[in-house]
Amino acid sequence: MAVKPIPEGQHSITPYLGIKDAGKAIDFYKAAFGAVEMFRLESPDGRIGHAELKIGNSSIMLADPCDMEGGLVSSQSLNAAAIGLHLYVEDVDAVYAQAIKAGGTPLRAVENQFYGDRSGTLKDPFGNLWFVSSHVEDVSVEEIRARAAKMFAS
Secondary structure (H helix, E strand, O other), X not given: OOOOXXXXXXXXXXXXXXXXXXXXXXXXXXXXXXXXXXXXXXXXXXXXXXXXXXXXXXXXXXXXOOOOOOOOOXXXXXXOOOOEEEEEOOOHHHHHHHHHHOOOEEEEEEEEOOOOXXXXXXXXXXXXXXXXXXXXXXXXXXXXXXXXXXXXXX
């Protein structure tokens, strides 16, 4: 039987986050977004060498930063967020509130957007941005452009 070039359950692209205290980040993502830990590989010193989480039907990978050439740096070492993750959920208001309760920092309250999503933005305790959304209205590209033009004109 042939090996699949993209493993079962994975998509073509998966975000990979470098996070100091990756174990704490895993705990936060479980509490905030209902993440399911699929795999964890710890180094002898207890740091996360590699972990895979499932949030909804998508995966993220993460690890503690490493000193190897070409290795990950941490999102916390940057002055501004370098990673933004867009997360579609069934109930944006509930998930946003859950993430704030778990320790996220609210940046933009949940509200209906001109492009048909209801969304809010938060920063996780590890410096990454999360754009949490529920799609609430199908809007044509033409209508999105018209609404955006009206919004930027005011």
